Amino acid sequence: MSYSVKREQLLRVAEDLFYQYGFRGVGLKQIIQEANVATMTLYNHFNSKDNLVEEVLRQRESRYWTYLDSYVESDADSPFILAVEAHGKWLKKESYQGDMFLRAIEDYSGEDNEIEAIARGHKAKLLQYFKKLAQAKGKDHDHDLAHQLTLLLEGTTSMTTLIGAEQATEHSIAMARILVRQAS
Amino acid sequence: MSYSVKREQLLRVAEDLFYQYGFRGVGLKQIIQEANVATMTLYNHFNSKDNLVEEVLRQRESRYWTYLDSYVESDADSPFILAVEAHGKWLKKESYQGDMFLRAIEDYSGEDNEIEAIARGHKAKLLQYFKKLAQAKGKDHDHDLAHQLTLLLEGTTSMTTLIGAEQATEHSIAMARILVRQAS
DNA sequence: TAGAATAGAATGACCGTTCTATCTAATATA
DNA sequence: TATATTAGATAGAACGGTCATTCTATTCTA
Numbered sequence: 001m002s003y004s005v006k007r008e009q010l011l012r013v014a015e016d017l018f019y020q021y022g023f024r025g026v027g028l029k030q031i032i033q034e035a036n037v038a039t040m041t042l043y044n045h046f047n048s049k050d051n052l053v054e055e056v057l058r059q060r061e062s063r064y065w066t067y068l069d070s071y072v073e074s075d076a077d078s079p080f081i082l083a084v085e086a087h088g089k090w091l092k093k094e095s096y097q098g099d100m101f102l103r104a105i106e107d108y109s110g111e112d113n114e115i116e117a118i119a120r121g122h123k124a125k126l127l128q129y130f131k132k133l134a135q136a137k138g139k140d141h142d143h144d145l146a147h148q149l150t151l152l153l154e155g156t157t158s159m160t161t162l163i164g165a166e167q168a169t170e171h172s173i174a175m176a177r178i179l180v181r182q183a184s
Numbered sequence: 185m186s187y188s189v190k191r192e193q194l195l196r197v198a199e200d201l202f203y204q205y206g207f208r209g210v211g212l213k214q215i216i217q218e219a220n221v222a223t224m225t226l227y228n229h230f231n232s233k234d235n236l237v238e239e240v241l242r243q244r245e246s247r248y249w250t251y252l253d254s255y256v257e258s259d260a261d262s263p264f265i266l267a268v269e270a271h272g273k274w275l276k277k278e279s280y281q282g283d284m285f286l287r288a289i290e291d292y293s294g295e296d297n298e299i300e301a302i303a304r305g306h307k308a309k310l311l312q313y314f315k316k317l318a319q320a321k322g323k324d325h326d327h328d329l330a331h332q333l334t335l336l337l338e339g340t341t342s343m344t345t346l347i348g349a350e351q352a353t354e355h356s357i358a359m360a361r362i363l364v365r366q367a368s
Numbered sequence: 369t370a371g372a373a374t375a376g377a378a379t380g381a382c383c384g385t386t387c388t389a390t391c392t393a394a395t396a397t398a
Numbered sequence: 399t400a401t402a403t404t405a406g407a408t409a410g411a412a413c414g415g416t417c418a419t420t421c422t423a424t425t426c427t428a
Contacts, residue, residue, distance in 0.1 A: 097293060
């Protein structure tokens with residue numbers, strides 16, 4: 001049986017706790033208890049804590065893209081604004097302090113591990129996403145626009161920690177509109 | 185003797201290690217060894233690891249503002265651009281992966297502790313800094329402009345992790361110019 | 369000679385991981 | 399239908415290591 005309820009519970013609880021307290025700030029004991037699962041059940045589904053972190057990141061990334069894709073219609077007038085809006089709604093739903101992927105890059109940097117690779121991969125994909133969108137829309141300086149919008153999303157996530165997702169998103173949408181117009 | 189060489193060494197080494205590996209990712213043993221100091225010397229100067237973290241943050245904040253102030257002349261044509269440039273140079277000098285203050289907020293969130301208060305205080309001050317600047321320059325929507333520029337700085341720091349400080353700063357300066365012009 | 373700084377051991381808590389032994393429930397066999 | 403087999407899940411102890419913190423006893427230095 002490939003699907004497992006316990007595995008899902010573990011991933012859900014682990015993602016919540018890792019996001020709130022950090023990867024190093026949460027012990028497996030806590031995860032096991034809150035997921036109502038035995039120690040060996042965790043190790044039956046995941047090789048190690050690192051492997052659990054990996055799977056959590058993969059799951060979160062998958063959910064992020066599903067969410068973005070459901071909002072952005074790439075044939076719309078300005079898919080860029082839709083993407084910024086979608087990111088804002090994601091923040092409101094699932095983020096209140098920083099970004100799990102940047103945190104993973106920081107926490108596991110320099111050890112040549114899978115975790116950092118997954119996190120960096122996600123960020124690279126985000127940049128690539130905007131690059132393709134800008135090219136498809138025939139924007140001048142499409143390369144620059146993509147970088148600018150990515151920077152905007154990252155800034156919005158950071159600002160969420162300080163002023164909340166709603167306010168942060170209002171500002172980023174306003175800025176995105178100006179930038180997209182500028183790029184003619 | 186208020187000044188102490190050992191204390192300075194500890195703060196410098198701790199800041200480097202905390203920034204690179206995270207507060208929870210660095211043990212006191214490592215700090216002690218790299219600072220060439222005995223265990224009790226650390227506890228002679230700092231009450232606890234948390235207290236060491238606090239002092240590291242205070243020192244870093246102080247250095248940040250010194251750096252910014254040395255670049256920004258508030259009577260210049262556009263002190264905003266100077267501030268963004270200064271932040272970029274700070275990143276190039278002292279940051280290559282994320283922001284130590286945001287990381288502190290994340291790592292020590294929800295425990296009602298001094299560390300989070302210091303980190304949040306720094307961020308509040310940054311926002312306040314731009315608000316005053318925008319007011320002094322008689323900008324329309326000065327409140328919005330301050331938020332936008334703060335978001336820009338936060339975004340630049342995050343992007344530094346992904347594309348390096350130079351590139352990230354080029355983009356944020358370009359964006360800042362547009363925003364400041366818009367705010368007439 | 370007094371005050372710091374030293375090295376290093378001791379402490380108790382927690383960490384990730386493994387092990388053992390028991391239990392349950394579904395599946396395959398007769 | 400009744401029985402045997404198998405796979406998962408369970409609780410909890412045990413392991414070796416590291417953590418922050420404290421203690422002790424010695425050495426340096428002003």
